[in-house]
Amino acid sequence: MIIESLRPLAAVAVSLLAAVLIMICGNRVKPDVREGITLGAAVIKALLVFSMVPAVLAGNEYYCSPWEIVDGISLAFRTDAAGMVFACVASGLWIVTSIYSIGYMRGHHEKNQTGYFAAFAVCLSSAIGIAFAANLITFFIFYEMLTIATYPLVSHYRNDSAKASGRKYLAYTLISGQLFFAAIVTVYVKYGTLDFRAGGFIEAGSMGQTAMLLLFILMLGGGAVKSGLMPLHGWLPSAMVAPTPVSALLHAVAVVKAGAFCVLRIVWFVFGAESAAWCGGGRLLTWLAAATIILSSLIAMRKDNLKARLAYSTIGQLSYIILGIGILAPYSVTGAAFHIVAHAFLKITLFMCAGAIYVTTGLSEISTMGGLFKRMPVTCVCFTAASLGIAGLPLLAGFVSKMNIIRGAFMENKLFFVAVLVAAALFALSYLIPVVRIFFGKEISSPVINEGGEASPAMLVPIVITAVVSFILGVMPNAGPQLYNLAVMAAQGGGPIG
Amino acid sequence: MINHLPVLIIIVPLMGAILCPLISYYSPEWGKKTVIGALFASFVMSVMQLVNVAERGEPVHYWMGGWNPPYGIEFVIDGVNAVMIAMVAAIGAMTALFSSPFEEANPKHRFRSAGYYSILCFLAIGLLGMSSTGDAFNLYVFMEIVSLAGYGLIAIGEEKAPVAAFRYLLTGTIGACMYLMGVGFLYSATGTLNMADMAVRLQDVENMTVIIIAMACLVVGLGVKMALFPLHGWQPAAHSYAHHAADPMIAGIMIKIPAYAMFRFFFCIFDESLPMMGAVHKIVGVMAVCGILFGSLKALRYHKYNKILAYSSIGQVGYIALGFAIGNFYGIAGAVLHIVSHAFMKTGLFYTSAALKYKYHIEYTDDLGQVYRKMPVTSLTLVTLALSMVGLPPFAGFFSKWYLALGAIQNGQYFYVAVLVASSLLGAIYFFRIFEKLFMGEETEMEDRYPAAEHGGKELPLRIMIPLLMAAAMIIALGLGNSLVVDFIEKTVLEVFLA
Secondary structure: OEEEOOHHHHHHHHHHHHHHHHHHHHOOOOHHHHHHHHHHHHHHHHHHHHOOOOHHHOOEEEEEEOEEEOOOOOOOOEHHHHHHHHHHHHHHHHHHHHHHHHHHHHHHOOOOOHHHHHHHHHHHHHHHHHHHEEEHHHHHHHHHHHHHHHHHHHOOOOOHHHHHHHHHHHHHHHHHHHHHHHHHHHHHHHHHOOOOOOOOOOOOOOOHHHHHHHHHHHHHHHHHHOOOOOOOOHHHHHHHOOHHHHHHHHHHHHHHHHHHHHHHHHHHHHHHHHHHHOOHHHHHHHHHHHHHHHHHHHHOOOOOOOOHHHHHHHHHHHHHHHHHHHHOOHHHHHHHHHHHHHHHHHHHHHHHHHHHHHHOOOOOHHHOOOOHHHOOHHHHHHHHHHHHHHHHOOOOOHHHHHHHHHHHHOOOOOHHHHHHHHHHHHHHHHHHHHHHHHHHOOOOOOHHHHOOOOHHHHHHHHHHHHHHHHHHHHHHHHHHHHHHHHHHHHOOOOOOOO | HHHHHHHHHOOOOHHHHHHHHHHHHOHHHHHHHHHHHHHHHHHHHHHHHHHHHHHHHHOOOEHHHHOOOOOOOOEEEEEOHHHHHHHHHHHHHHHHHHHHHHHHHOOOOHHHHHHHHHHHHHHHHHHHHHHEEOHHHHHHHHHHHHHHHHHHHOOOOOOOOHHHHHHHHHHEEEEEHHHHHHHHHHHHOOOEEEEEHHHHOHHHOOOHHHHHHHHHHHHHHHHHHHHHHHHOOOOHHHHHHOOOOHHHHHHHHHHOOOHHHHHHHHHHHOOOOOHHHHHHHHHHHHHHHHHHHHHHHHHHOOOHHHHHHHHHHHHHHHHHHHHHHHHHHHHOOOOOHHHHHHHHHHHHHHHHHHHHHHHHHOOHHHHHOOOHHOOHHHHHHHHHHHHHHHOOOOOOOHHHHHHHHHHHHOOOOOOHHHHHHHHHHHHHHHHHHHHHHHHHHHOOOOOOOOOOOHHHOOOOOOHHHHHHHHHHHHHHHHOOOOHHHHHHHHHHHHHHOOO
C-alpha cells in the first residue's frame, strides 16, 4: 500500500535546515547552541525515519512527490525496504557521530567548526535523500549533493595535503558522476522512465549486449568510486587526512555506504538480476569485488598508520557488499543489504576508537601503541570486539551478513567466491588481530601511555554504544527496527515477510 | 494599459534614459533615481506581461501606431520572448541598482553619472527591443542601440578598456553589417521584413541560393554578437575591462539576446524543409562544440578572475548554440533555459567580481585567500553560481544541461553529450581552483575600502548585496522550478515543429 505522506521529505529537509541555521548562526552563537542544533536535527531526523519503519515492515510504502523537478519527472521520495535499511543506519549513526564529533573537535581544538558541522548536516540530508529517492534523477541530485558536501570535510585542514586529497576526491567523484549523468539520460530516452522498480525495468535483450554492458559500467561508475571498488579506490586512503569523525562518516555512514547503496539500487532496481546477468555486468562486479577484497587485505596488513589500515579494511569490506550484490542471488543481496548495517556499526566503532586514541594520546601509528590497554581499557575492548566482528566471527553483526552472502554464493554454485569470502575473513583477522595483540601487549612503547586516563565521555559513550549495538545485531539481527527483515524484504523486492 | 504593455516596457526606460541627463544637470541623485525607477517599472510591467501571456495562452501582437503588419512594425510576445524580456528587465533593474555605489566614487560626478546611467538604460532598451520585436529590420535597429551602448560602457572601464571597446567596435560593426546583409537578402527574396510574414513567404521562394547566402550571413552576424567560436575575438577583452558595474549586464545578457534572435531565425522563420538547414545546424554544432572546448580550456590558463569568467562565457554560449544544433524540442528548451540561467549565473558572477574590486580591488584569483571570512555573502553567491556553472544539481545549470543531453540522445548525437560532460569537468577544474583559493589560500594584505566596522557590520552596501543575493536566489529558483519555465515555453517551441 502507498501512503502519501510528507514524512520522507521532512526527514531529508530537517538536516538541510539545520545546515542553513548553523551557517547563519555561525560563530555568532556559542558553540553549545550550534552543536545543539546539530544534535536536535539528528534526533528529529532519526525519529522521523524510525517512525516509518513499522509501516514499511508491514509492506507499505510512504510516498511523496512535492513537484516536477524536470519536464515529465517528479522529485519523488519513496520508502521501500532497501531505502529504509540505509536511512536507519545513516540517521541512527548521525546522532552517535554528532556526539563523538563534539568531543573530538573540541578535544582537538579544531578550527572552522561551523563549516564542518554545516557540511556534515548536508551530507546526512543527501544520504537520506539517496536512501528515499524514488527515481534516478532524485537519486542523482542527492548523490551529487553528497559529493559536494563531502569536499569541504575531506579538505578540512586546508593545508597542502588536504587540498591534494580534496582534489583527488573531486576528480574521482565528479568524473564518475558526470558519466552517471550521461547514463541516466540515456536510460530515460531509451526506456521512458526513471522510477526504481523491484526487479528492474531494463529488460534483457532490449539493446545490444555490449551496449548494455557499457551502460551498466557508466551507471555503476559512480557507485563503484564512492564505495572504493578497485581500481577506483584511490581517493579513499588519501581522504584519511581529514579529522577522524569525517573518516568515520566517510567510511561507515554516508559516503561509501551511499556508493554501495547506489550499486544495490542500480543492479537490483534498475537493471534487475536477469539483465545484469545477461549483459555480464554482474560477473564483472563479482570479479572486481573479489580482487578488491584480496588486494585490499594484503595492503592493509602493511600499513602501520591505524587509520590507513582501517581505510583499506573499508575498501575490502565494501567489496563484500558489492560481491553480494554481484552474485545476484536473493540471499546474497540480503547479506549485502545487511552488511551495510553491520559494517556501519563495526567500522564506525573502529574509527571512533582510532580517533579517541589519537585525541587522548596523540598516537596514530600502530607500532607506538603497545600496552595501550593499560591506559584506555574500554576503548581497547570495544576495538577488539569490532575487529572480531569485521572478521565475521559469530555473535557479532558481521557474521550474519557474511553467512548470507556465502549462502547465496553456494546456491548459485559460485564456489570460488565462497573460497574468497572465507579467505577474506582470515585476512581480516590477520590485519586486525595484530593491532589487538599490540594493545594488550606487556611492552609499553610510548611514554604517553603511562599518563592520564581514558578518552573524554563525549567520545567514549558513542564508542560503547556502537560496540554494544554491533553485538546485539550479531545475536538478534532483528532487534529494534528489524533491520534484518528489512534487508530480506529489500532482496525479495518488497512485500512483508510472510 | 495592459494592451500597451509590450511597447510601454520599452518606452518607459526610453523616457528615463532621455530625461536622466536633463535631470542630472540639476540633481545627479534624481537623475540616477529616474533611470533606476524606469527600469524597475519596466521590470514590473514585464512580469505583468509574462502573466498576461500565460493567461491568454497565445502570443500578444502589438502594432506600432496601429499600422498592421506586414507594413507596420509589429511586436510579438510569445512564451519564449516574454521570458527573455522579463529576464532582461530584471537584470537591467538590478544592475542599475548595483551601479550606484560604483558611480558615487566618481569625482566628476554630474556629467559622468548622467552619461553612465543613460547609456546603461539604452543598453537595456536595446535588448528589450531586440527581444520584443517581430520585425527583422527593427531587430537590427535595436541591435545597433545595444552595440552603441555597449561600446560606451566598455570604453569607460579600466585602463585598457578603450582598446577593447575599439576592437568590439570593429568586429561588432562587421557582425551587424552581416546581419543587415542577411536581412537584405531575405527581403529581396520575400519582399517583407515581418518575421511571421517572412516565414510564410519563404515557402514559395524558388531561388535558394539567396536564402543560403542569407543564412550564412545571419550565422556570422549573430555569431559575432553572441561571441560564438570562432567569432568571439572581441569578447574576452571587452568583458574583462568594461566598466565594473556595467560588466555584469554586458557579460550576462548582451551576448544572450543575439542567441535568442538566432532561435527566431533558425526555428520560427526558417524551417526544416529548407535545403541546407541540416547543414546549417551541423555547422553551428561544430562551432558550438569547438567553442565549448576552447572556452573551457582557455579559462584554465588564466588567473585573472574576469578573464576566467569571460572565457567560460564562450563555452557557455556554445551550450546555447549546441541546443539549436540539436534542434529538437528538448534541445531548444535546454538552450532557452540556458539563456536564462546563464544570464543570471554570469551576471551574478560578474557582480561578485565587481564586489571584490569594490571592497579590496581584487582582480586576480591569487588574492582571494580567506576572503570568505571578510565577505561571506559574496562568497556564498560565488559558490552557488559557480556550482551552477559546473552543472551540479540542484542549481539551474544542471537542468539546462539535462535538457540538452536529453535532446542530444533523442537524436542519437552521443558526441554532444560527451562534450557536455567534458565541459562540466573542465568547468569544475577552474571553479574549484577558485574555491581552493577562496577558502584555503593564504591571506593577502589588502586595503579595505569599505570597512565593515564603519558601516554597521555590513560587508558591502546593500545596493550591492541585494543584487548579489537575488542572482543566487534566482539560480536556485530556476533550478528547482525549471519545469515551470519549460512548460511556459513549451507551446511556442512546439509550434515550431508543427509549422
